Each structure stands twice: as structure tokens, then as C-alpha cells.
Amino acid sequence: MIETIFAQNGSPSLPGRALAGLVLAIAAALLARRLRSLSGSGAVAAAACGTLCVIAGWSWAGLLIAYFAAASVLSWAGKEEKEERAGAVVAKGGRRDAMQVVANGGVYSLAAALTAVIPASYIIWGAVGALAAASSDSWATEIGVWLGGEPRLITNGTIVRSGTSGGVTAAGFLGSLAGAAWVALCAMLFGFRGHGVVIAALIGGFGGSIVDSLLGATIQERRWCDRCAEPTERTVHRCGATTRLVGGIIRIDNDVVNLISTIAGFLLGVIIYCIAGNAGSWGAIG
DSSP states (O other): OHHHHBOTTSSBOHHHHHHHHHHHHHHHHHHHHHTTSBOHHHHHHHHHHHHHHHHHOHHHHHHHHHHHHHHHHHHHTTHHHHHHHHTTTOSOOSSBOHHHHHHHHHHHHHHHHHHTTOOOHHHHHHHHHHHHHHHHHHHHHHHHHHHOOSOEETTTOOBOOTTOTTEEOHHHHHHHHHHHHHHHHHHHHTTBOSHHHHHHHHHHHHHHHHHHHHHHHHTBOEEEETTTTEEESOSBOTTSOBOEEEESBTTOOHHHHHHHHHHHHHHHHHHHHHHHOOOGGGGOBO
């Protein structure tokens, strides 16, 4: 019956909001696919993440869209220059597939849905920290490859090719801070009240990005194309040759590292909440 879909005040109940969210998330995902920001599998994963966020509330979905929109714009900015510098190295480019969507937005979306059942401030802080980590890493990569100079491994300072995981530049560090700040700003605009959420976004975002770089420089698989005599992260190089593993742990690819970094961002957000103690309304939405 209609009262099971809508609350008495006319606002959507949880089932109604989930249904509306599903419809809108599918529409947004199809638009992103049409704009060549998502692959087919990426559109399905994005629709699922969007629906989970709407279950928690429209503010959660708005924040996810703000993150994705900014990341998409940055991925297209200077695309030709970035392709020339890093196209042979990076494992994936162009449209985001399902693994990329889940690796970057999965933790945030699951945490958002969880708040519909357990509306605890520490989950909110952690969720914002997770999304900020994804944003921070995306901005660092896009800006670092586009505007940065020669990257150096974060672990030992060795100069590496542009696009190499674990390689950092001054421009990339600034991009990382800007990406975290973007989520912090949007969280405030979408009704995530208080300084606590801002702190969670900034520390969780930048900290998660650092974790991403450290894992990229140490355990992420590194490959080599014998035909081109070039380092790469691709299993099949753009020349068509199958590459071989020369470092890191097999199957620990960029998507796995991104997922771990968002988990780190979530945990940092929770830790900040625990340090702050009883934050009251700092973590509330409204």
C-alpha cells in the first residue's frame, strides 16, 4: 500500500527512498556512461553505490555525485598530455569499470547504508574519511601526472616514470590536499554539520592517499614489457605483448590498493572520532 512507500508527512520512507534512489541512480549512471565516464560494468556498480547512498539519505548521494563529478572533470582535463606521459604505464584509463567504482566508492556507500540502521557519528566520520581518501588519491594522480614534474617513489626517492604507482610530485601532494578539501567542503554544503566531519575528511583523505602511495611503491604488482623494454602496470601492454611480473605481489593491482586506501580513510575517520570523544552533533546530518 502507498503508506508503506511514503511516510505520513509525505516524505519518502526507507523503502520509498530506496526505490526512488534506484531509479535516479540508474539514470545518473546511464548519463555517465553516455558521457564516456563509465563502462557498462562501471555504470551497474555506480547505480548500486548510488542506491545504497540514497537509502541513508539524499545528502549522502549528493556527496557521492560531487566526488564523482570532480574526479571525472579532472580525468578529462589535459587528457592528451596525461596519455602521452603515463598511458603506457597505468593499468586502466578512460572509462571507469566496476572494480574501479567499487574500489573508490564501495566503502563509503556501504557505510552510508549502514547509518540507516546504526546512525552513529563514528560511522559518518569514517564514511566521509573513506570518500575523501578516494578523492584525494584521484586528484593527486590526475594533477600530478598532468602538471607535476618527474615523480619520485615515496619510499626512497627514486625517479620513476609518470603514472607509476607510489610515485609522488609536489603538484600531486597539493592535489591530494585539494581532493580531501573538496569532499570536506561538499560535506558541509550537503548538511554534514560540524568541524568534526571536516577534520575527518582532511585527515582521512590525505592519510588514505599516503597509504595508497606507500602500498603502490611496495606491495602493488609491477610488470615489465620485454618487447618495449618499458615498466608498466598492465598485464597486456598497449603493444599487445603479455607482460611479466618483476615486483610486488601478484593480483595486488591498483584497484586493490585503492580499496585498501579507502578502508584506511574510514579507519582514520573513526580514530579521529575516538580521539575527539563524544562529539555530539559534530557528526550529524541535517
